[in-house]
Amino acid sequence: MAIRKSKTQKFQTKLNAEEALIKCEDALNNGGFKAVKVNKSLRQLNADYKKFTVYGEIEITIFEVNNETEIHLKSTANADNIFALFSSPNGKIMKAFTTNF
Numbered sequence: 001m002a003i004r005k006s007k008t009q010k011f012q013t014k015l016n017a018e019e020a021l022i023k024c025e026d027a028l029n030n031g032g033f034k035a036v037k038v039n040k041s042l043r044q045l046n047a048d049y050k051k052f053t054v055y056g057e058i059e060i061t062i063f064e065v066n067n068e069t070e071i072h073l074k075s076t077a078n079a080d081n082i083f084a085l086f087s088s089p090n091g092k093i094m095k096a097f098t099t100n101f
Contacts, residue, residue, distance in 0.1 A: 005079040007090035027100035
């Protein structure tokens, strides 16, 4: 059984929630994520990230807080392979999303 670890991160944007949802979906598609699922009523996105050295997924939830939009990220990845010793799999998943946002 694989050992999995999670990492969370949040940031704020000036976009409204609907714009942020669209931009997040585009970032997932451009970042190489697969099986992107969007739940517009919950403002939540889920996607898989499967590369040779990283196997995991990301969950994105969008909140409106005090006239700003807050984006919460949670990545979960396998941490029991040799590649995880050299760089964080969760860090790679987060970076694949944030660089395309």
